[in-house]
Amino acid sequence: MPRPTGRLRALLPDLSPWHSSRDFRRMWLAGLVTVFGTFLTFVAVPLQLKELTGSALAVGAIGAVELVPLIVFGLYGGALADAVDRRKLILWTEVGLGVLSALLLLNTLLPEPLVWPLYVVAALTSALAGLQRPAMQAIVPRVVAHDQLPAAIALNSVRWQVGAVAGPSLAGLLIAFAGLEWAYALDVASYVLSGALLLGLAPSPAPREAEKPSLRGILEGGRYAWSRKELLGTYAIDMVAMLFAFPTAIFPFLADDLDAPWALGLMYAAGAVGSLVVSLTSGWASRVHRHGRMVVCAAAGWGAAMAVAGWMHNVWLVLLFLAVAGGCDMVSGLFRSAIWDQTIPDELRGRLAGIEMLSYSVGPQLGQVRAGGMASLTNVRASVWAGGVACLASVGLLAAALPKLMSYDARTDEHAVRMRGRKAAEAVAEAA
Template sequence: MTAQDPPSEPSAPSVPEPGRRLRALLPDLSPWHASPDFRRMWLAGLVTVFGTFLTFIAVPLQLKELTGSALAVGAVGAVELVPLIVFGLYGGALADALDRRKLILWTEAGLGVLSVILLLNTLLPDPMIWPLYVVAALTSALSGLQRPAMQAIVPRIVAHDQLPAAIALNSMRWQIGAIVGPSLAGLIIAFAGLPWAYSLDIASYAISGLLLLRLAPSPAAREAEKPSLRGILEGGRYAWSRKELLGTYAIDMAAMLFAFPTAIFPFLADDLGAPWALGLMYAAGAVGSLVVSLTSGWVSRIHRHGRMVVYAALGWGAAMAVAGWMHNVWLVLLFLAVAGGCDMVSGLFRSAIWDQTIPDELRGRLAGIEMLSYSLGPQIGQVRAGGMASLTNARTSVWAGGVACVASVGLLALALPKLMAYDGRTDEHAVRLRARKAAEVAEAA
C-alpha cells in the first residue's frame, strides 16, 4: 500500500454457512421496518384475531350445549353464506370507492357491538339459540364489508417487492392468534365460562380500534366511481379474463369445501374420547401454519406460484384424510398441523399472485372476489362436514372430505394450465404492475 492509498476498511466478519442458511429461512421483516402503517395494522390485527378466535370456539360450543346437534352447529356456515356473498362483493366495490381506513374503522366498531350482543345473550338465565345465528349472519356481513378494504390497503402501504414478505407476516399474525386464542378459549370457557370469552373479544375490538385510528387516510382514486352493480361486474369480468386468478379461486374453494371440518371438532373430540383436546384441535392447524411462517424466508425465492398453490392444496387434503383415519388423538393433532402448514403455503402463493398482479383501481373489487373464494368454501364446508357427520360419524366426515379434496384438486390442476404455468418473474400483469409501482416511487422522489 502506498502513502496515497486510503487505509483499507476491515472486512465484515464472515457468517458461518449454517448461520446463513438459518437467516435465509427466517421471516423477512422489511415491511415491518419500512412502513409504520403496516406495523399498526399488524398489531391491531393480532389483537383482533386473538379475540375473534375466542368467539370462534365459544359459539359452536354454546350451540352444542344448547342443541346437542352436529347439524345445528354446521348450520352456522349456512346462515353466514348469503351475507358473505352479498356484502363481500359490495365491500370490494366500497373499498375502491371510499377511504379504506374509514371503512375498516366503522366495520371494526360494528363487529365489537355484535360481540356485546353475544355476551348479553349468554348472561340471560336461559340463553336463546336464535341470536347466535343472527349474530353469525351479521358478523359475516360486516366481515364481508371489511376484509376487501383490509386486503386492498396493503399494496398501498407496502413496497411492491416487499408484498410476499408482508403476506407472510400477516399470516404469522393470524396464526399466533389462532394458536393462543383457541388454546386459551378452552381453558377460559371451562374455568370461567362463556361470558369471559365474549368479554375478552369485546376488549380486543376496543384495543384494535385505537390502533387503527392512527392509520393514515387511504382515499379512493380520483377517477373512482360510486359503488354500483356495473362496477362489481367490471371486477368480475377482469377476474374471468385472468384464468390463473380463476384457478386460485377454484383450487381454494374445492379444498375448503371438502376438507374443512372445524364445525365438527367438538364431536370428533368426543369420538376420540378426548374432550380436553378440543382447543388443541382448533389450534393445531395454526401451529403448522406458524411453522411455515417462521421459516418463510424461502418464499421470495419461489416464482412458480401457481404450482405451489396446487401442491399445497393436495397436501392439505391428504393430511386431512390421514387425520380422519387416525384413532390416536396425538396423531390426529399432528396431521391437523401438517394440513395447516399446507394451507399456509397455498395462502402465501395465492396472495402473492393477487397482490403482485392486480391494479390498484380494481384491488378492492378483486379483494371482494378473493374473500369469497377463501371464505365461501369454509362456510359451505362446515355444512358439508356437519351434514355428513350426522349421517355417518365425525371421523368418516373428516377422512372422506380429505379424499374428495385430493381428487377435486387433481382434476382442477389438469384443467388449469395457465395456473400451473404462472411465473411471477415473467407474467405480463406482474411485470406491468412492477413497472407502475417503480414509476410512482420515482415520481414521489
C-alpha cells in the same frame, strides 16, 4: 447474543415491511389483537350451540347462515373499497364487529341463553366481515412497497397464526374453568384495543376518478377476474379445498369420539400451529417463482393430511395431521396472495379483493355445512376422511383443467411485469 447465520437468516421472515411502514405496523398489531379475540369466539359459538342443541347439524348450520351475507356484502365491500376511504371503512366495520361481540356476551349472561341470537349475530358478523376484508387486503399494497408484498403477506400470516394458536387454546381453558362469558368478554376488549390502533392509520382515499359502488363496477371486477385464468385457478383450488376438507364445525363431536374432550381447544389450534411453523420459516418463499404450482401442491397436501387425520384413532396423531394440514394451507395461502397482490392494478384491487375473500371464506362456510351434514348422515370420522379424499381428487382435476395456473411464473407473467413497472414509476415520481 449470536446473530443468525446466513442459512438461518434466509429462513426467517423478512421484516422489511415492519421497519419501513408505520401504517403496516399499526395494522399488524391491530390485526393481532382482533384475531386473538375472534378465535375465542370461534371456539365459543359452536361449543355453546352444541351445549344448547346437542346437534351436529345445528352447529354446521352456522356456516349456512353466514354464507349469503358473506357473498352479498363481500362483493359490495370490494366495490366500496375502490370508492371510499379504505381507512374509514376498516375502522367503522371494526366498531360494528365489536358491538356484535358484545351482544353475544349479553346473550350468554341471560339466565337461559337463547339459540337464535347466535345465528343472527353470526349472519351480521359475516356481513360486516364481508365489508371489511376487501378494504383490509386492498390497503396493503398502498402502505407496503411492491417488492415487499410477499414479506408483508408472510408477516400478516404470522399474526393470524399467533392468534389462531393462542385464541383457541385460551378459549378451551377459559370456557372449561371460567365459562363462555369470559371468552366473549375478552373478544369485546380486543375490538376496543384494535379500534384505538386503527385510528392512527393515515387516510387512504379513493382516486378522484373512482366511480360509486355499483353493480356495473362489481361486474367489471368479475370480468377482469374471468379474463385471468390463473386468478380463477387460485379461487377454484381454495374453494374446493375448504368445501371438502374443512371439518372444524364438528371438532366438538370429534373430540368426544376420541374420548378427549380436553383436546377441543388443541384441535382448533393445531392447524394454526402448522401454519405458524411455515410462516416463521417463510424466508424461502421469496425465492420461489412458480407460484401456481405451489398453490396446487399445497392444496393437495391439505386434503391428504385431513384424510389421514380422519383415519387416526389416537388423538395426538389426529392433532399432528391437523397441524400438517395447516402448514399446507399456509403454503397455499402465501402463494395465492402473492399472485393477487403482485398482479392486480390498484383501481380494481378492492373489487378483486372482494372476489378473493369469497373464494377463501365461502368455501369454509359451505365446508361447515358439508361436515355437519355428512356427520349426521354417517359419522364424525367418515365426514373428516372422506372430505380429505374428495379434496385431493378435486384439486387434481382442477390442476389438469387449468394449465395457466400451473405455468404461472412471477418473473415473466405479463401482469406481474406491468405492476412492477408501474410501482417503479410511482416511486420515481414521488422521489422527484
